[in-house]
Amino acid sequence: MTGSGPSAYLQVAEQLRDRIASGEYPPGSQLPSLADLRAQYGFSHGVGQSAYRLLEQEGVVLAKQGRGYFVRDQEPPRPLVRHAGATGPDTTGLAEQGVTPSWRSQSTTEAASPAIAERLGIAPEDPVMHTSYVYLVDGEPGYLAESWEPMAVTGQALIVLPEAGPYSGIGIAARMARIGIEVGEPVEQVSARNLTRAEAQALTLLPGVPALAIRRTHYDRATGRPVETADLVLPGERWATRYGRPPGA
Template structure:
């Protein structure tokens, strides 16, 4: 009795879509057929379509956009962006300022909600687990392409009841942690950052438009009140490794020249 040696259905569906992409029938940025459309066209279940797209995502040909569908991924290399941990006071959003000076248009989505600090965040903020915090989740884009994720936590004991309690709403929306804290009388230094390299999770990859396990820089950042020494904000930042280089330190400004000799 012979066995069927043909590829399983999900690989056949993946190959059909791969051929359309590689032939140029589907161009970078084009939306791919929905799972319902694949089911109608092929007669296979939605699970087959999901597995086919998982293969193409892992190959780097397709990007999954939560709530929007699957898109052909551009294979064009993007320029590397430079990230610095601090910008000059009054520059507004640090990420926007850094991208703008590099000739890139910055945009972002954010969502703020009150939450209770878990043990990990409480330790970083020097508060008790369960204490109220303002949690804000961000997706940052450079010229429309997602390049950075961030989750920020601020103790409500610091900002609660002030005009800066919502980082991205109100009269001081989007100006960055340092400038917002200055408005309530708190001066912060350059944040403390711990940077590691790892692979993107599947959820991070979907938001960043890359493949799972693609290299990312993971930054644990904490701002401290200079006078009191207490933490006033901590964040987990995920930077797409193919788009970012991190730069630390400040280049010295040369003197105008030797002073004139005195007679």
């Protein structure tokens, strides 16, 4: 049993650090749960949480929401590049980087919030198709997206559901082309912030992890009308966004 008092979590962290360094817990392996630590060392869950939090800050441990604590691979993951201006899931670009991309999605109709209505140039409460995406990289959650399309644009067409029906999964440009709308490259606004609790849970990460937040809007080139707007959230430690391509690329 470790000693008690304010330094107890430091003692536990040191013992865990030594066990990791000795190879007892190799990179990628799961570490004892808080209940297991309490049984092994005889202290409260709070001490175990503090020990793991310290090891997280040191870059030794990775916490995965709902799954527990794991030994962090000291080789950082190879950054993935998202090509800005891609009009749908950049499956080709990701495949070229040696990963297998896929996604999960769910679509619902809803009334546009004031903020979304402003971005789409419609009235608040006008109906929109809202689609939530979890994009997977080699089967693991890689990034998130929320997309909104005005039902006034797509509601009477077979393209109304982005990921269902005869035109599912072909991307915004190809879908809009089916109803005679040509979209150009989207307008994107990129900022940095931390993951929310809900975003972190969907990505099996901890809240507060730095992320790229991208606000993207596609426009009808003929009329200038917005036809889709989306919010993309990419964990900063894994992703970079590239704008433009070299000649001939």
